[in-house]
Amino acid sequence: MADATAPGGALRRTMGLWQLTLLSVGATLGTGIFVVLGEAVPKAGPAIVVSFVLAGVTALFSALSYAELAGMIPGSGSSYSYTYATLGELVAWVCGWCLILEYGVSVAAVAVGWGQYVNELLDLVFGVTLPASLSAPPGTGGVLNVPAAAIVVLAMVVLLRGARESAVINVIMVAVKIAALVMFCAVAFTAFHAGNFQPLFPLGAAGMSAGAASLFFSYIGFDAASTAGEEAKNPQRDLPRAIILSLVLVTALYVLVAVAALGAMPWQKFAGTEATLGEVLVRAVGGGTLWPVLLSVGAVVATTSVVLTVQYGQIRILFSMSRDGLVPPVFSRVHAQSGVPRANTVIVSSFIAVLAALVPLGSLADATSIGTLFAFGLVNIAVVLLRRRNPDAPRSFRVPLSPLLPLLGVAACGYMLCSLGADTWIAFGAWMAAGLVVYWLYGMKHSTLGRPGTPVKETV
Template identity: 55%
Template sequence: MIGVGATVGTGIFIVLNEAVPLSGPAVVFSFLLAGLTAALTALCYAELASTIPVSGASYTYSYATMGELIAFLVGACLVLEYGVAAGAVAVGWGEYLNALLGQTTGHQLPEAFAAPPGEGGIVNVPAAVLVALCCTLLVRGAKESATVNAITVIIKLAVLMLFVAVAFTAFDGGNYADFAPFGVSGVGLAASMVFFSYIGMDTVSTAGEEVENPRRTLPLAIFWTVIIVTTVYLLVAVAAVGAQNWTRFEGQDAGLAAILGEVTGSGWPAVALAAGGVVSIFGVTLATIYGQTRILFSMGRDGMLPEAFHKVHPRTKTPVRNTLIVSAFVCVLAAVVPLNVLADITSMGTLVAFTVVSLGVIVLRRTRPDLPRGFRVPGYPVTPILSVLACAYLVYGLSWLTYSLFAGWLTLALIFYFTYSIRHSRLASPDEPDDVTTPTTT
């Protein structure tokens, strides 16, 4: 539920309007390519999660395989994957909230306060409110958050299946006539964009210390997350393009709700979809902020970050200060940064982290072949190599602005590492590790 909750909704409710104009109806192949990359990486995550079943995800795996500096830089990438992703998702919440208000009351929030600069607004107030609600729930405790997340997962899958069922009633094969108007390059560019929709599948591995029998549970959870998510995405993409010509997607707010509104004449299915989008994006924001706080908790416990990040409240047992800091960061991003910028930088950070995890499988097989593994990547070493190549291909499709922002972020991370982290680290020397699980067992 955490894996699906953090993934479905991360992009499918909002990313089609960004991706379809890049590829046309061939966006279906873009989802397949992104899904294949996610599946290859999931296999690598499953092996490391079954070998090192503790919190921290890619950060912990990177330390175990490549040492402290690489682990810190991966932790910086995970801030982009989770923190920035939460901001990107929150941006889309305002669109669906406005769609719901318009269909039920006939009134909407003023555009100036319902969208970030660059998208017709001044500040995205709904996005900031959403982050504050998630923060409040996460501070209360992990059990309460998991319960709410499970409810939102069921709702979002139900409304997406409703969308598929209704959209197929208006399916027009002619919408697929000009299948790939921008050729292979368009499919690749859109795949880099829609990969944003798969971000969150590794959230499962951030809960390594909070599940029963993690060596068995984590690999199974990762597999089922990828299978469920890919199936749902393909159904939604096929139905959406079949119901609406691809040339009409660009600039369309709350795209799925808008399509149902046209198909049904703004009937109850469109209202249900808009309401489902509101609930679903809430669940995604909740899960991604949860994942971010747990990663920073591990880094704080290792001395990579100040102690505030790993202090827990004596009653709720949650990292309250950590959650407040992360939520404030996400709130600012969601309120003032355009969606397309957030989506691309999130994809960059995630793909780099996925690449390191795939390489980590190879490194750990060579350096610690004796470690017990609950799961082994099939087709080793071909599978992790293919995962690296697939991630590199998607990185290639990102914009130069994204490269520049990513380089600036890593520069800031390196400055922080050499001025603070290296002097406060509680980890063993990367050249002399005490044990593969040192980061989260010390």
């Protein structure tokens, strides 16, 4: 039988506007609310509601820049492709390396939260939980987080079937998790106490900023549509719309759920669990196990959707980097029958599964935030440079008040970067140093840029 996998290959255009929008919603909605809220509330107190707004506004600046560039450069590499076309190969490599951190580590973080909700669901329904040795990473009382690794492998199986099939499954899961969050708000507001918001800033403005920096993790994913540029039916029209629409929907739900959660349970009780919303219903609302069970089912579906869609984005970014010669060609080989980069999918999923099984949630979330903020900052800079370099280029969407809003996006990203801890910066520095070594040892030697017989890389 002939090998169905040929070097390189083209992805198939199967996604319309709503599929792209729900891809971004699926990658975003749930990460912060279902997983990271318990980590962030102790940093900010009731001001976590303001932290969500600050993180959302910061994301909005970058979303506008993403929307402009997605309409101009509709490739599959997200901000990596944009910086390649505007700032050159070295900066694109730095951006791509940040995206590997952003997407890969965020999938692992959400997978850890997924395991927490599975454990809570087992406890509520059957009165049993998985032993700590098999449901927590080393350093937190466990040996191996098996559920976290298992959901990554399950997402891999779905992704191997193809983009169309993955999009259909994602639409179903997004509908389920929106229903779960609306149900949570309806129930939590029955136990609402306005006094839980006094004082609003018990830990000061610094606490609010620290909470926003951690919660920025929860906005990762609004750019997921930009990784599907080569699988969109009409990328110039639909990508900008999908990016902005998904961010507006997600921010509104985040703020609503945060208000309901803080109103139902004092902020001091949020520490110590990733399954935060379930804890709110159990401790504050009461009324048996029905609502916590339904919420836990929704949370499991929600985090499954995030794992699936963000894992998809990571694979497409490496696909683009591989076609440019910066990572090995195995990452850009497309299976002829499924139209999926199979080897890429298996390699990336295996790495993420190991990460999810061995690393605690808090470390993963902060590492993801710093990589994301760097990548977003570069996208905002790219918009400013393109407006100066090529102001008359066709744009299906234009950032209003440019260069003011893109520069505000750079400043906001910088502000939140300064709110991250020293340990996160040290880890990020080590990651970037390793990335530059990989670029010098492999990327520079194998880059297609300027190689005889290779088409010139398109710039704008």
